[in-house]
Amino acid sequence: MLKPTRRKLVLSDVDLVVRRGEIFGLLGPNGAGKTTLVKILCGLVAPDSGTARVTGRDVARQSLDVRRRIGVVYADERSFYWRLSVRENLRFYARLYRLPSSSAEARINELLKMFDLQEAADVRMHAFSSGMKQRAAIARGLLHDPEIVFMDEPSRSLDPVGTEDLHRVIRDRVADGHRTVIIATHLMHEAEALCHRLTLINHGKTVLTGTVEEFRSWVDSEIVYRLVVGECDVRAEGLAAIPGMLGVSVDPAGPGAISLELRMSRSVTALPTAIRYLVEHAAEIRSCTKEEVGLDEIFRMVVRGSVPRQITAVTQ
Amino acid sequence: MSLALAFIRRDWLRLASYRLLVVWQALGLAVFVGVIYFAAGFIANAVGMAGRSSDYVQFVLAGIAFTDVYLTGLKAFPQALRDAQLAGTLEPMLLAPIRLPQLVAASSVFVFLQSLLRLAIVLTLAVTVFGFWHQANLLTAVLVLVPGCLTFAAVGLVSAACVVLFKQGDPIAGAYGFLSSMLGGTVIPVAVLPGWMHPLSQIVPLTHALNGTRLAMSGASPLKALTSIAALWGMTLVLLPIALAIFSAALRRAKKEGTLVQY
Numbered sequence: 001m002l003k004p005t006r007r008k009l010v011l012s013d014v015d016l017v018v019r020r021g022e023i024f025g026l027l028g029p030n031g032a033g034k035t036t037l038v039k040i041l042c043g044l045v046a047p048d049s050g051t052a053r054v055t056g057r058d059v060a061r062q063s064l065d066v067r068r069r070i071g072v073v074y075a076d077e078r079s080f081y082w083r084l085s086v087r088e089n090l091r092f093y094a095r096l097y098r099l100p101s102s103s104a105e106a107r108i109n110e111l112l113k114m115f116d117l118q119e120a121a122d123v124r125m126h127a128f129s130s131g132m133k134q135r136a137a138i139a140r141g142l143l144h145d146p147e148i149v150f151m152d153e154p155s156r157s158l159d160p161v162g163t164e165d166l167h168r169v170i171r172d173r174v175a176d177g178h179r180t181v182i183i184a185t186h187l188m189h190e191a192e193a194l195c196h197r198l199t200l201i202n203h204g205k206t207v208l209t210g211t212v213e214e215f216r217s218w219v220d221s222e223i224v225y226r227l228v229v230g231e232c233d234v235r236a237e238g239l240a241a242i243p244g245m246l247g248v249s250v251d252p253a254g255p256g257a258i259s260l261e262l263r264m265s266r267s268v269t270a271l272p273t274a275i276r277y278l279v280e281h282a283a284e285i286r287s288c289t290k291e292e293v294g295l296d297e298i299f300r301m302v303v304r305g306s307v308p309r310q311i312t313a314v315t316q
Numbered sequence: 317m318s319l320a321l322a323f324i325r326r327d328w329l330r331l332a333s334y335r336l337l338v339v340w341q342a343l344g345l346a347v348f349v350g351v352i353y354f355a356a357g358f359i360a361n362a363v364g365m366a367g368r369s370s371d372y373v374q375f376v377l378a379g380i381a382f383t384d385v386y387l388t389g390l391k392a393f394p395q396a397l398r399d400a401q402l403a404g405t406l407e408p409m410l411l412a413p414i415r416l417p418q419l420v421a422a423s424s425v426f427v428f429l430q431s432l433l434r435l436a437i438v439l440t441l442a443v444t445v446f447g448f449w450h451q452a453n454l455l456t457a458v459l460v461l462v463p464g465c466l467t468f469a470a471v472g473l474v475s476a477a478c479v480v481l482f483k484q485g486d487p488i489a490g491a492y493g494f495l496s497s498m499l500g501g502t503v504i505p506v507a508v509l510p511g512w513m514h515p516l517s518q519i520v521p522l523t524h525a526l527n528g529t530r531l532a533m534s535g536a537s538p539l540k541a542l543t544s545i546a547a548l549w550g551m552t553l554v555l556l557p558i559a560l561a562i563f564s565a566a567l568r569r570a571k572k573e574g575t576l577v578q579y
Contacts, residue, residue, distance in 0.1 A: 010574070036574060042411055046571040067413040078404030081326065083333040088326075095322030096412035124333070140408070 010036045011047070011204040018182060018197075020147075023175050025191040025198030026184040027295075029303050033204040034184035038150050041182075042072055055147055068097075071141035071149045075156035077133045082126035086117055086136045089125065090143060097144040104143075111139040114173055131162040138174060148180045155190060167193050188296040200302045207302050215298050217266050222246060224291040225271060227260045228253050230284035234260075239277060244268025257286065319414065319422045327426035345434055349441045352377050374448050375530070379502040381438040382529045385461070386522055387493050388431035389468030392424035393476040394489055399423075401483065401579035410577065416567060417560070420476060428465075451535030459538050460528030463548035467521040470555035477559075477566035483579055496522040521551050 011033045018024045026034045039045040041052055043063040052059045054066045080089050087108060094104035112118045115135040125133065134154065141149050154170065155163040171194065175181045185191055191198050192212055199209040208215055239248045239262065246263040253259035264270040278285060331338060357373055397420060400406035409419055442448040475488035499506070499513060500522025509517065517523045528544030538545065570576040 039574065044407065044410060044571070044576060045574040046568070048572070064413045064415070067411055070411070072408070072411050074407070076404055076407075079408050081330060081403065081405065083330050084326070088329055092322055092326045093408065093412070095318060096409060096414060098318075098413070 011040070013205050014050075014201070016199055016206060016209065018180060020180055021175075021178055022196040023170070023181045023183065023194050025195035026182065026201060027186065027188070027191045027195075027198050027299065028201035029186055029299075032186075032201045034186075034201055035152055036204075037201070038072075038152055038182070038184050042070060042150060043067060068144070069147045071144065071146035073134075073137045073141040073149060073151040073154055075134070075137075075153040077130060077157065080125050080133065080136065080140075083124060085122045086125055086128070086132075086139075087112065087121045089136070090140060093140050094143055099144060107143060107145075111142060115139045115169065130157045131159075131165065134158060134162070134166060135169065138169065142174065146179070148182065149174055151181065151183045153185055153187075154183065155185075155187065163190070170194055188294070188299050192295045200299065202302055208298075212295055215295065216293050219298050219301060220293045221266055223264045223266055225260075225262045225264065225274075225288060226291055227262065227278075227288045228257055228286045229260060229278060230286065231256050231258060232278075232281055232283040234258075234278060234281050234283050238281075239274055242270050242273045242277065244270035245274065319418065320425045323422045324426050324429065345437055346441075349377070349438055352380060353446060370446075370448070373446070374442070374533070375505065376503050377438065377442055377448070378530050378533050379526055381435050382461075382464075382526060383497060383500070383502045383522065385428075385431045385435050386464055386468045386525055387496070388428055389465045390472045390475065390493055390496075391489055392427040393420050393469070393472040394479045394486055395427065396420055396423040397476050397479045398483075398579075401479075401577070406579075407577040417563065420473075449533045452533045453535050453537060454532075456532035456536055456538045456541050457529060459545050460525060460532055460541060460548065463545065463552045464521065464525035464528070466552040467525070467548055467555055470552065470559040473559035473563045477563045480563075480566040480570050480576065496520050499523065501526050521548060524548050524551075 014033075014037060026037060028034050036045060040047050041054055041059060043059045043066055046060060055069050057066050057069075059066050080086075081092070084092075090108045090111065091104065094108065099107065109118075112121050115138060117132065117135060117139065120128065120132060125136065128136065134157070138151075138154075141151075151170070151174075155166050158166060167190070170181065170183075181194075183191070183194060195212075197209070197211050200207045200215075208218065210218070234250075236248045236250050239245060239260070244265045244267070246265055247261075248263070249261045251259045251261075262270070262274055264274075275285070275288075353373055357370075397406070400409060400423065409423075410416065412419075414422075439449070443450065443452075471488060471492055475486050475492075478486040478488055496502075498504075499509070499517040499520045501517070502522070506514065506517045506523060524544040524547040528541045528548065531541040531544065567576070
């Protein structure tokens with residue numbers, strides 16, 4: 001898929017399959033090509049070559065049919081008529097989607113209730129907060145009950161509380177198990193909190209595609225557990241002999257406590273055996289934390305180009 | 317039809333939300349008709365048409381009122397697109413399962429209705445207050461008005477294509493509107509223009525549209541206005557397919573460049 005804007009190559013070699021019913025993330029730095037990809041999938045931008053299919057339909061040749069089946073949610077607050085109420089805005093868009101008047105009113109009321117906009121339904125939208133506008137945008141995207149919802153940076157102008165609320169709304173009300181949700185975002189925590197699978201896009205190319213867990217296993221073959229236990233008769237050699245254990249280090253952790261760093265293989269689960277070993281040696285386990293590579297670290301590795309080549313080859 | 321009604325409702329609600337604007341628009345129209353009546357009478361007296369000053373008042377009133385309707389055809393499409401670009405609503409509208417030409421046409425309906433309402437008010441005042449056009453032939457008027465609006469709508473589509481491609485600085489609407497008003501006989505009869513302008517005025521649709529309209533207002537049958545009607549339909553048949561092709565090409569290019577929703 002190739003898309004030159006003013007002779008600049010925006011996307012190339014993008015190859016993706018999104019499964020029905022999943023929340024799929026398009027993750028990448030600013031300018032990576034996420035929004036362009038969404039616009040191509042919605043039929044707003046025509047690629048120079050390649051094909052894009054949505055629910056099996058070609059987005060270029062069956063554009064109207066595709067548009068009936070998708071909903072799009074923008075972060076851009078300006079996409080509403082602010083002099084009108086949210087109810088009037090939704091009525092207008094319901095007509096554009098050819099919803100019959102009778103069912104449109106019922107659907108609008110249902111959505112206003114679903115997104116906690118009932119009380120403000122007849123208030124002009126210029127009085128709305130960013131969070132309310134965003135909820136209204138989601139309501140509009142769901143008006144015609146689409147099979148697929150695209151969300152482009154849905155929490156862009158929201159504060160942390162608003163973002164958390166929005167994530168709950170997306171998980172509970174937008175993704176109902178049947179609907180596919182595709183989220184373009186540059187926020188790692190958003191992708192991690194919402195997406196079943198995601199793809200990392202950089203410089204217009206898909207670099208990695210999979211679940212967050214798969215990403216971790218690709219870039220880091222180890223799992224690290226850090227335990228703090230009461231002073232006891234535990235020997236590092238004993239723990240190191242457990243199958244799947246790659247390394248053990250023991251350090252003092254204050255009066256009467258020691259810190260254990262256990263590095264384990266992802267392929268062999270060594271933690272239960274290690275815990276049993278500690279319990280058998282009368283160790284009082286005070287804390288146990290899993291330390292793993294965060295998505296933001298993986299993201300930085302991708303952006304810097306430090307993801308091993310064989311991994312990108314496998315995932316594409 | 318329901319699509320057009322949705323846009324009419326949207327535009328009415330937006331307009332009604334600016335209450336003072338609605339009041340001023342209504343007042344402005346009444347003042348406009350009065351000014352035309354007295355100014356045209358004054359000009360007619362000044363140029364030695366004292367005995368025929370009401371002829372000139374009718375000429376100017378019809379010229380301005382109908383030019384307003386025709387030029388709405390020219391401006392409505394690019395204006396609708398530009399408004400949507402600036403309001404940020406173009407993209408969500410483009411995502412609805414509607415073809416863009418349909419969308420542009422539907423979003424222009426309210427502006428057309430406004431111009432027709434202005435025309436109706438001017439005509440009502442002219443008939444009831446000034447006693448003009450009691451013999452007007454409505455059939456002739458409609459037969460002229462439809463192709464007249466279509467020719468301007470065709471040029472309006474080319475203007476909309478400019479908005480799609482260049483966003484601002486559309487050379488069509490301003491230049492074409494100005495030339496049409498100058499050469500088409502809106503307030504100055506074509507006959508009094510310099511001789512070299514006459515052939516130019518004949519290729520301007522507004523000349524034929526206003527000729528036909530004035531004939532209709534004076535009670536001429538469709539047969540008497542046949543030259544104007546035929547010229548306008550001929551222009552429509554030539555201009556409309558060309559304009560549609562240009563608009564489609566502009567859309568394809570904007571989609572390729574990814575600039576369709578930029579502003």
